[in-house]
Amino acid sequence: xxxxxxxxxxxxxxxxxxxxxxxxxxxxxxxxxxxxxxxxxxxxxxxxxxxxxxxxxxxxxxxxxxxxxxxxxxxxxxxxxxxxxxxxxxxxxxxxxxxxxxxxxxxxxxxxxxxxxxxxxxxxxxxxxxxxxxxxxxxxxxxxxxxxxxxxxxxxxxxxxxxxxxxxxxxxxxxxxxxxxxxxxxxxxxxxxxxxxxxxxxxxxxxxxxxxxxxxxxxxxxxxxxxxxxxxxxxxxxxxxxxxxxxxxxxxxxxxxxxxxxxxxxxxxxxxxxxxxxxxxxxx
Numbered sequence: 001x002x003x004x005x006x007x008x009x010x011x012x013x014x015x016x017x018x019x020x021x022x023x024x025x026x027x028x029x030x031x032x033x034x035x036x037x038x039x040x041x042x043x044x045x046x047x048x049x050x051x052x053x054x055x056x057x058x059x060x061x062x063x064x065x066x067x068x069x070x071x072x073x074x075x076x077x078x079x080x081x082x083x084x085x086x087x088x089x090x091x092x093x094x095x096x097x098x099x100x101x102x103x104x105x106x107x108x109x110x111x112x113x114x115x116x117x118x119x120x121x122x123x124x125x126x127x128x129x130x131x132x133x134x135x136x137x138x139x140x141x142x143x144x145x146x147x148x149x150x151x152x153x154x155x156x157x158x159x160x161x162x163x164x165x166x167x168x169x170x171x172x173x174x175x176x177x178x179x180x181x182x183x184x185x186x187x188x189x190x191x192x193x194x195x196x197x198x199x200x201x202x203x204x205x206x207x208x209x210x211x212x213x214x215x216x217x218x219x220x221x222x223x224x225x226x227x228x229x230x231x232x233x234x235x236x237x238x239x240x241x242x243x244x245x246x247x248x249x250x251x252x253x254x255x256x257x258x259x260x261x262x263x264x265x266x267x268x269x270x271x272x273x274x275x276x277x278x279x280x281x282x283x284x
Contacts, residue, residue: 008035012043016029017214018207019053026062034071041102048109049278054218055210056109058132059116059203068123068146083122099156106131107229108277110222112213116206117192118199127156130165133225135192136206137200142180143191149178151207154169166191217272223247 009032010076021043023030032040060066083091107114115129116135123146130133130137145162147154152174162171162176166189174181186192195203213221223246231239256272263270 007039007043007090009033009039010036010043014053016211017054018210019047019056020058020207021058023058023060023066026060028121029064029206030060030062030065030125031067031070032073032117034073034215036070037073037099037102041105041122044105044109044113045159048105048111049235051218051275051277052108052109054214054216054221054274056111056113056115057203057206057210058113058128059199059206060118063121065117065121065141065184066125066128067120068125096155103128103131104158106133110225111218112210112221114206114210117203118202120144123154124156126158126162127154130158130161134209135186135194136182136184136193136194138196138202139183140196141183141186141192142172144178144180145175145177148176162191181195195227215269217249217260217270218275221252222275 002103007160009025009030011171013022021034025031025033046172055252079180081088112134113132114134115132115162117135118141119138119206121129121137121140122144128144145154145158146159153159159175160169162174170189173179178284180187181191183192187195194205196205213225215283227239227243227246256270259270259272
């Protein structure tokens with residue numbers, strides 16, 4: 001990827017092995033319009049496939065992080081009334097799966113994803129941030145599972161991921177009522193790692209955390225992400241078994257570990273090889 005690219009809904013800057021993705025539609029409260037659903041997963045996949053960064057930070061502009069799904073998406077992707085009922089419903093099911101995939105890329109990306117949230121994080125934005133590795137917010141931030149207020153059930157990942165992050169009783173309360181969860185409550189519940197006084201302080205701090213991650217062995221870091229996510233969804237015994245398989249293949253002490261020892265002896269920062277880019281499989 002180029003060091004800086006602009007899209008209709010995003011700005012992407014990659015510097016010192018950290019990719020900073022910024023939602024850039026503040027006048028529309030950074031709502032997730034049709035362009036967003038095309039651009040966002042493509043950017044994440046591009047960074048991941050090209051090993052273009054060792055950490056990703058997602059932030060936003062304006063008063064609110066994101067108002068969630070833009071209502072225009074529903075009309076743009078509405079099922080054709082001329083289609084037979086069963087097929088029309090199958091079309092809607094595939095649309096929901098496609099939207100889910102747009103945020104699942106944050107979990108499948110090999111590098112950690114950190115999100116810096118100011119103001120409102122509403123509806124689809126909650127779906128997004130719950131798929132990230134770490135969340136940080138400002139004092140004025142709030143989280144709202146807005147879908148019940150619209151007469152629907154959240155369907156892009158919140159109800160599946162949030163119970164892995166906070167208590168299930170609290171998830172149910174938030175989902176049933178659609179009430180706002182303020183920043184301090186989110187911190188106490190474990191949804192966010194830290195609360196900051198203002199947006200600039202938060203972004204500076206989160207970029208510093210990302211830089212610290214980027215200074216580590218990218219293979220060791222991606223191993224941590226893979227193992228933690230696997231342990232979340234499997235038993236302890238299954239996770240230990242998978243850890244043994246992962247370590248037997250990925251742990252090469254003569255490479256990154258030896259580089260750390262050598263760099264320390266030479267009083268310099270260690271230098272690590274990037275993860276191998278992911279190329280499309282070529283049959284011929």
